[in-house]
Amino acid sequence: MGQKGAETRDRLLDATQESVEAAGYFGTGLNQVITASGAPRGSLYFHFPGGKDQLVAESIRRAGRAIDDVMGGLANSSASAAEFVDGMLRHLGDRLEESGWRKGCPVATVALETAATNDLLQEACSEVYGSWEAALRTQLAGRPDADDLAVTILALTEGALLLARVHRGRGPLDSVARQIGALLR
Amino acid sequence: MGQKGAETRDRLLDATQESVEAAGYFGTGLNQVITASGAPRGSLYFHFPGGKDQLVAESIRRAGRAIDDVMGGLANSSASAAEFVDGMLRHLGDRLEESGWRKGCPVATVALETAATNDLLQEACSEVYGSWEAALRTQLAGRPDADDLAVTILALTEGALLLARVHRGRGPLDSVARQIGALLR
DNA sequence: AAAAATATGTAGACCGATCTATTAAGGATT
DNA sequence: AATCCTTAATAGATCGGTCTACATATTTTT
Secondary structure (H helix, E strand, O other), X not given: OOHHHHHHHHHHHHHHHHHHHHHOOOOOOHHXXXXXHOXXXXXXXXXXXXXXXXXXXXXXXXXXXXXXXXXXXXXXXXOOHHHHHHHHHHHHHHHHHHOOOOOOOOOHHHHHHHXXXXXXXXXXXXXXXXXXXXXXXXXXXXXXXXXXXXXXXXXXXXXXXXXXXXXXXXXXXXXXXXXXXXXXX | OOHHHHHHHHHHHHHHHHHHHHHOOOOOOHHHHHHHHOOOHHHHHHHOOOHHHHHHHHHHHHHHHHHHHHHHHHHHHOOOHHHHHHHHHHHHHHHHHHOXXXXXXXXXXXXXXXXXXXXXXXXXXXXHHHHHHHHHHXXXXXXXXXXXXXXXXXXXXXXXXXXXXXXXXXXXXXXXXHHHHHHHO
């Protein structure tokens, strides 16, 4: 793949990710993606012959890796699991607020929309969540209930992100941050 | 409103709720609602002159009340807050599994799809979550951190429901149920 | 009680806009 | 020359919404 091609491909994924995060799978139109990315229609189907599903699946996996990277960074700079989780909640809260309550979890909306009806996207979402869960688990290594705890913290984060987005305020993220100590003591 | 009219209105709400829960706001087409409910197009706009937004908003509020009722029942039959939450998780898990992983939180998908772009639906979702939160708060009355705890338990429930749906298994709900004691001790 | 008038609700054809996807041809890059 | 990528016209389906005509109740008037 040449340089130009790689760039349009990236721009298409950028535009898709942006829209998917704000409005979900069904709320994202390919016309809009084409307009926002500046790429012509044909390029979309050249780079993503699988159409919308492939485009969204790749953009979701890419968003998943971005969060993985954030967790990787936090893992280095955090002295404890509590500090790690706190840093994560702060990062996600900043991202959410700065985006005008548009960017919550980049996967959740698509996950809910397609869980029952689209195996390809359901699998992509499931895998992304699985990788986040694994990252949390290694962060909690040594604890006897590390598995349950990782799932619980992930659920807590997702839920708080959802509530913060719906209410358009950081309140839920802050409440959860204050309670997380009870889980990690 | 005559009896017949009330019945078609209800059927329209039923069909909407069913589809919205599985596929969200954008994933729900009015043609599909009309077909599933058996009501003609004209009746839809007679009973819901506000169109799709009004239809979905009412169906979400109705779904919210249904959960309120479940919580009301559990409040009577539960001896402790832990028992209450446990009952809630079990109920939601049963509903989710029995529906073939289609029926998670009846509000979450629409909440995420419309949080940034549709004030009417954002408000409807926000209110429903507010009422659930209030119900949890009264269940936790007396505790010094009742407010934070109510939000945290709601977030935990929503997150677990999301993960369970995505992974198509009760695992996350069970993990959370095992960890909830640490919060409520 | 019969007839007329008014709500209430049903029925479906129709509209313009938008949806995802395909296609065939041409330009750019190596 | 050969591969890579872009361009734009087009297809057919579906979208939410409007509209007019009709049927069925309910109330008012006589």
